Amino acid sequence: AQSVTQPDIHITVSEGASLELRCNYSYGATPYLFWYVQSPGQGLQLLLKYFSGDTLVQGIKGFEAEFKRSQSSFNLRKPSVHWSDAAEYFCAVGEGTGTASKLTFGTGTRLQVTL
Amino acid sequence: EAGVTQSPTHLIKTRGQQATLRCSPISGHTSVYWYQQALGLGLQFLLWYDEGEERNRGNFPPRFSGRQFPNYSSELNVNALELEDSALYLCASSSGTSGSTDTQYFGPGTRLTVL
Numbered sequence: 001a002q003s004v005t006q007p008d009i010h011i012t013v014s015e016g017a018s019l020e021l022r023c024n025y026s027y028g029a030t031p032y033l034f035w036y037v038q039s040p041g042q043g044l045q046l047l048l049k050y051f052s053g054d055t056l057v058q059g060i061k062g063f064e065a066e067f068k069r070s071q072s073s074f075n076l077r078k079p080s081v082h083w084s085d086a087a088e089y090f091c092a093v094g095e096g097t098g099t100a101s102k103l104t105f106g107t108g109t110r111l112q113v114t115l
Numbered sequence: 116e117a118g119v120t121q122s123p124t125h126l127i128k129t130r131g132q133q134a135t136l137r138c139s140p141i142s143g144h145t146s147v148y149w150y151q152q153a154l155g156l157g158l159q160f161l162l163w164y165d166e167g168e169e170r171n172r173g174n175f176p177p178r179f180s181g182r183q184f185p186n187y188s189s190e191l192n193v194n195a196l197e198l199e200d201s202a203l204y205l206c207a208s209s210s211g212t213s214g215s216t217d218t219q220y221f222g223p224g225t226r227l228t229v230l
Contacts, residue, residue, distance in 0.1 A: 036221070043119075043205055044221040090158065094217075102148065102171055103207075103219060105158040 002027040002093050006106035014114050015083050021076040021109050023091030032094035033074040034103065035065055039087045047089075050074060061085070086113045117142065119222035121206050127228045128196050136191040136225045140208030146170075147189040148209070148219055149181060153202035161204075164189055165211050196229045203227075 003026045013019055025031055032051050036044040048059025055067040065076045074091060088110045092103040120139045128134050140147050149161040160173040164183035178194040187208075193200055203224045209217035 034218070041226075043121075043223040044207075046218065046220065049218055092158075102160045102163055102173070103150075103158075104160070107157045 002031070002095060002104050004091050004093050004104055004106035006089075006091055006109050008109045009107070010110045010112065012112040012114060013081050016080050019076075019078045019081045019085070019111070021089050021091075021111070023074045023076065023106060024072050025074060025091070025093045026072065027093050031074075033065075033067060034092040034094065035059065035063070035074075035076050036090045036092060037087045038090065038108075044090065047076070081111075081113055083113045083115060086111055119206055119208050119220055121204075121222040121225050123225060124223070125226045125228070127230065129230050130196055130198060132196050134193045134196060134200075134227055136193075136204050136206075136227070138189045138191070138206030138208075138222060140187050140189070140206075141220055144208035144210050144220075145187050146209045146211035146217065147183055147187065148207040149189070149191050150205045150207065151175075151202045152205060152224070153199070156202075158205070162191070193227070198229050201227060201229045 005024045034049045035047040038044050047063050048057050050057045050067045057065050063078050067074050088108045090108045091106040095102050122137045146165040148163050151159045151161050162181050163171040167183050181191040183189045203226050205221050205224045207219035207221045209219045
C-alpha cells in the first residue's frame with residue numbers, strides 16, 4: 001500500500017525567507033503526486049500536481065515542487081514566503097489503478113510565518 | 116465556475132443519532148470522494164462514488180454509508196454516532212475521465228460535532 005511521510009510537523013520561517021517542505025512517498029508504480037494547502041477551518045486547495053514529464057512542477061501562489069524518483073521525494077518550495085502562506089500543507093499520492101483514484105495523504109506540515 | 120459545495124457547514128448531534136452530510140460536485144464532474152479529517156488522525160479516505168456506484172471504500176465501519184444521485188451530488192450518512200466521529204468531513208470531486216490522473220477538488224467541509 002502506498003504511504004506518504006511529511007517529517008516536519010511544524011515549521012516556522014520569517015517573511016521573505018525561502019521555504020522547503022519535505023515529502024517522501026512509498027508507492028510501487030509511477031506515483032501521481034499532489035500538494036494541497038489548508039487554511040484554518042477551510043477545505044483543501046490544490047497547489048500543484050505531478051503526473052509525468054518535467055520533474056519540476058510549477059503551481060499557484062509561487063510554489064514549485066521537484067519530483068525525485070531516486071529519493072522517493074516530492075518537496076515543495078517557495079523562494080520568498082509571504083505572511084498569507086501560513087497554513088497547513090499536505091502532500092498526497094494518488095493510487096493509480098483503474099478509473100479515478102483515492103488519495104493517501106501525509107500528516108501535514110503546519111507553516112508559521114513570522115513578520 | 117462554482118466549486119464543490121457542502122452542507123451544512125456545521126452539524127451538532129448527540130451520540131446514537133444519525134447525521135446526513137451533502138455534497139455538490141463541480142459541474143461536469145461525475146466522481147465524488149469523501150474524506151474524514153479527525154484530530155490526530157489526519158485525512159482518511161472514506162468513500163468514492165462514480166456514475167452513481169460506490170467504487171471504493173476506506174477502512175470505516177458499515178455505519179458510514181452514502182449514495183450518489185443522478186445529478187452526481189452525494190450524501191454521506193453516519194448512523195449510530197459515536198464521539199470519535201467528530202471531525203471535518205471533506206468532499207472532493209473529479210471529472211472521472213482521465214483515469215488515475217484525475218485531480219480531486221475539495222469543498223470547504225462539514226464540521227460534525229458529536230456530544
